[in-house]
Amino acid sequence: IPPSPPGPLKFDGLKLVDDSKHPWMPLKRGDLRGPCPGLNTLASHGYLPRNGVATPSQIITAVQEGFNMENKLAQLTTYFAMIGDGNLITDLVSIGAKTPLTGMDPPPPAIVGGMHNHGTFEGDASLIRGDAFFGDNHSFNQTLFDQFKEFSQKYGNGFYNLTVAAELRFHRIQQGVATNPQFSFFGLRHLTAYAEATFPASLFVDGRKQGRDVGQLDMKSAESFFKDMRFPKGFHRSSSPVVIAGLGDLFAAHPFMPGKNNGTHVDSFVVDDSLGSLLDVCSIYTGFVSSTVRTLYPNPTGVLRRNLELNLQFLFEGLSNFGCNQIFL
Numbered sequence: 600i601p602p603s604p605p606g607p608l609k610f611d612g613l614k615l616v617d618d619s620k621h622p623w624m625p626l627k628r629g630d631l632r633g634p635c636p637g638l639n640t641l642a643s644h645g646y647l648p649r650n651g652v653a654t655p656s657q658i659i660t661a662v663q664e665g666f667n668m669e670n671k672l673a674q675l676t677t678y679f680a681m682i683g684d685g686n687l688i689t690d691l692v693s694i695g696a697k698t699p700l701t702g703m704d705p706p707p708p709a710i711v712g713g714m715h716n717h718g719t720f721e722g723d724a725s726l727i728r729g730d731a732f733f734g735d736n737h738s739f740n741q742t743l744f745d746q747f748k749e750f751s752q753k754y755g756n757g758f759y760n761l762t763v764a765a766e767l768r769f770h771r772i773q774q775g776v777a778t779n780p781q782f783s784f785f786g787l788r789h790l791t792a793y794a795e796a797t798f799p800a801s802l803f804v805d806g807r808k809q810g811r812d813v814g815q816l817d818m819k820s821a822e823s824f825f826k827d828m829r830f831p832k833g834f835h836r837s838s839s840p841v842v843i844a845g846l847g848d849l850f851a852a853h854p855f856m857p858g859k860n861n862g863t864h865v866d867s868f869v870v871d872d873s874l875g876s877l878l879d880v881c882s883i884y885t886g887f888v889s890s891t892v893r894t895l896y897p898n899p900t901g902v903l904r905r906n907l908e909l910n911l912q913f914l915f916e917g918l919s920n921f922g923c924n925q926i927f928l
């Protein structure tokens with residue numbers, strides 16, 4: 600039976616997390632890494648199993664311990680990924696490619712694709728990863744990192760902050776619309792795309808920073824996380840639990856509604872918020888359950904059904920600040 604997710608940290612303050620118990624190690628053959636620079640870093644320091652396969656509880660503990668991500672945000676994010684990409688029977692999910700290490704799959708149309716899987720959690724217009732249409736949705740992309748640095752120079756004096764985030768988020772969407780005929784910016788992706796753009800400015804900034812340096816990520820640290828999957832030397836996590844801050848401002852700077860290109864032509868984007876939009880987080884949750892979950896698990900039975908129901912319960916509890924109506928199978 601999948602256990603209840605861990606609660607908040609007992610000590611949730613400033614702490615050296617690049618410590619001797621969590622040395623960075625290079626990848627060994629078979630170790631899996633994926634589209635999330637935060638989880639990749641945690642695995643390479645041993646906060647997560649170094650092979651990149653983990654339980655939801657391990658992920659929640661690791662993001663809290665290593666980055667001081669706030670408990671409910673950690674829970675919500677983790678269960679979106681677990682339900683979309685994980686093995687609900689074995690309670691394991693790959694932070695990268697699909698793998699036999701997560702155990703025997705439930706019957707199709709379940710995918711259990713790991714976090715590489717395009718369209719469940721992973722989506723288009725990532726900042727430093729390409730769109731799946733171009734063949735690689737998960738590797739560090741040097742061209743996109745150069746663009747990240749260019750925008751940080753232009754709008755942030757050489758630092759990535761929320762002002763840069765607003766511009767780069769919008770630019771990556773426009774790039775997708777103009778170059779990817781299958782560009783999709785739909786349902787859950789509308790929320791994650793804006794949320795993730797704030798993370799480097801909060802979670803990747805050393806918790807010892809004070810005053811005007813808060814929320815400003817330098818490019819050497821950015822490269823360390825995104826490319827090397829490694830804490831900058833002596834990194835301290837945030838001094839208090841990190842919630843998503845500035846999401847409304849990010850959207851308001853360049854409001855872009857969810858939707859898609861038509862699949863065959865670039866610049867064919869049509870707005871479609873039938874699976875929700877970040878203007879109403881509950882609509883995203885409802886869209887996710889009624890579409891992704893019901894498509895992957897049209898008729899679950901037995902242990903699969905029980906575990907799916909439990910995981911959906913944990914997902915819903917992660918939303919407790921939003922006052923949504925619960926959706927059942």
Ligand code: HEM
Nearest residue numbers: 634635637662676677680721722725726727728795798802
């Ligand atoms: C992106 C999962 C926590 C930073 C992603 C993506 C996934 C993911 C699947 C790919 C989405 C996409 O861009 O297409 C998760 C899960 C977490 C988690 C399940 C569990 C709580 C974190 C943490 C951080 C972080 C703690 C920072 C310390 C990021 C960033 C991106 C991202 C910056 C965007 C990368 C880019 O746009 O190039 N995450 N993540 N995530 N994640 Fe995480």
Ligand code: MG
Nearest residue numbers: 721722723725
């Ligand atoms: Mg992506």
